[in-house]
Amino acid sequence: xxxxxxxxxxxxxxxxxxxxxxxxxxxxxxxxxxxxxxxxxxxxxxxxxxxxxxxxxxxxxxxxxxxxxxxxxxxxxxxxxxxxxxxxxxxxxxxxxxxxxxxxxxxxxxxxxxxxxxxxxxxxxxxxxxxxxxxxxxxxxxxxxxxxxxxxxxxxxxxxxxxxxxxxxxxxxxxxxxxxxxxxxxxxxxxxxxxxxxxxxxxxxxxxxxxxxxxxxxxxxxxxxxxxxxxxxxxxxxxxxxxxxxxxxxxxxxxxxxxxxxxxxxxxxxxxxxxxxxxxxxxxxxxxxxxxxxxxxxxxxxxxxxxxxxxxxxxxxxxxxxxxxxxxxxxxxxxxxxxxxxxxxxxxxxxxxxxxxxxxxxxxxxxxxxxxxxxxxxxxxxxxxxxxxxxxxxxxxxxxxxxxxxxxxxxxxxxxxx
Numbered sequence: 001x002x003x004x005x006x007x008x009x010x011x012x013x014x015x016x017x018x019x020x021x022x023x024x025x026x027x028x029x030x031x032x033x034x035x036x037x038x039x040x041x042x043x044x045x046x047x048x049x050x051x052x053x054x055x056x057x058x059x060x061x062x063x064x065x066x067x068x069x070x071x072x073x074x075x076x077x078x079x080x081x082x083x084x085x086x087x088x089x090x091x092x093x094x095x096x097x098x099x100x101x102x103x104x105x106x107x108x109x110x111x112x113x114x115x116x117x118x119x120x121x122x123x124x125x126x127x128x129x130x131x132x133x134x135x136x137x138x139x140x141x142x143x144x145x146x147x148x149x150x151x152x153x154x155x156x157x158x159x160x161x162x163x164x165x166x167x168x169x170x171x172x173x174x175x176x177x178x179x180x181x182x183x184x185x186x187x188x189x190x191x192x193x194x195x196x197x198x199x200x201x202x203x204x205x206x207x208x209x210x211x212x213x214x215x216x217x218x219x220x221x222x223x224x225x226x227x228x229x230x231x232x233x234x235x236x237x238x239x240x241x242x243x244x245x246x247x248x249x250x251x252x253x254x255x256x257x258x259x260x261x262x263x264x265x266x267x268x269x270x271x272x273x274x275x276x277x278x279x280x281x282x283x284x285x286x287x288x289x290x291x292x293x294x295x296x297x298x299x300x301x302x303x304x305x306x307x308x309x310x311x312x313x314x315x316x317x318x319x320x321x322x323x324x325x326x327x328x329x330x331x332x333x334x335x336x337x338x339x340x341x342x343x344x345x346x347x348x349x350x351x352x353x354x355x356x357x358x359x360x361x362x363x364x365x366x367x368x369x370x371x372x373x374x375x376x377x378x379x380x381x382x383x384x385x386x387x388x389x390x391x392x393x394x395x396x397x398x399x400x401x402x403x404x405x406x407x408x409x410x411x412x413x414x415x416x417x418x
Contacts, residue, residue: 035059042127042142044216046202046223048242049147050333051302053120057113057130060138067138069115070129074142074227081129084108084115119294119333120145125225142214144225146202146242148332153318154247176207176233178224178240188251189307191355195251196307196317200332201243205229244332246317251355280350280360288368293341297334297351298359306334307352341365343379 036059047053057067070081107118117124125145131137180201188195203224210220214228222228224235287293297306308315308330315336320329328345331337338345342365349361367379 036061036138040129040137040140040213042140042214042227044142044144044214044222044226044228046144046146046204046225047120047302048200048202048244048332049121049145050119050331050335052300052333053117053124053143053145053302055115055117055128055130055141055143057115058139060113060130060132064132064136064138066133067113067130068133069110070131070135070137071126073126074225076126081127084110119335122147122225127227142222142226142228144223146223146225148200148242148244151317152243152245154245175209176205176229178203178205178235180204180240180243182243182245185247186303186305188249188355189305189352190314191251191253193250193314195249195314195352195355196246197249197305198244198246198317201245203240203242205233205235207233248318253355280357283359283361284364285361286364286366287341289343289345289365290340290368293338293345293365294331295336295338295349295351295361295363297353300334300351300353300358302333304334305352305354306330308336309350309352311348311350343367 045053045055055069057069060067069084071084072078072081107120107124109116109118113130115128115130120143122145125143128141128143129137130139181204182201183199185197185199188197190196204221205224205226206221207229208220209230210222210226211228211230212219214222214226216222224240229235281298283298285295295308297308300306315328315330317330320326327339327342329337329339336349336351344365346363346365349363350357351359351361
């Protein structure tokens, strides 16, 4: 359930325990070995929309036992920085309860000294600073979240020929050059059956006129949505869109260990393989129909290959990315998205991580009437027909039994008279 809507400006008079993480005093502070920069700079980081972003606080003074995260938009002033709080203290927010779209306050958690943003979107782009309750700033990030409007499907030969290459664009001016930088192809997301590989291509800019406070390994290259890009470049109109490419693959499953003696005895006494334990983590989820539902694979990270099955039927991106029915799809963050969920979506779903089944999810989508009239529900006529048919059948059986009983009694009375 999303957190209640709050004012966008977080006041700093809250107690530190409510919106920070405090290190145990008896544990060694591993951050004390890393010196913080004397002049605060911002490390550029770019991700596709929909992924879970983790921003670690890489340094802090040894005497500081707790940190606070601050956030501001790229175009806002430093005075507009807001303290982020998940109102759970050290309690971690459950990603399964995070709505697919919502404001930043309902989609982040503080784990140890790191800030986690679930299903990050373009509105989450900005400056994130790890600091203290006294507004001492230790480490900063320049976060850029890019959307991939469409999926591109390529054949394996063409994609192998372009592996490791960057999609260069023409010079838009003498001041900068835009290009798409592709990540390596992921491993095949399934084994033993046809699977898919994905790779993301993010928009970057090369220029000698970038702001020096925003840094990368290459000082002349940052992502297109970075705060280092001068406003005079006007990249909002000319920036290159991010890309997500998909290609088919097939991978053999690793050899499995021989069956144990217990499984052999179970099969000897007639137990079917379906009744044997699968060894997968098992999850149960209920959700009302008519509302958006997002399923995330437990343990998945942005750099992992994730796949989804419904029962034994694979759900491929190539089959759920085009056409009129886009109610069920896999988004760029590798979540299984129902827009909206319906009662017929109930069933058993499996997710894969790096070519291995990782979890089994039992989903029940129940009717949610709310303000909807019961008579207007699309399943109401079929339900009435089923109930009336069952009642008629039971009534018929009852009268047949009563008739048979009466016939037997009549014959017995006739036998006594004779």
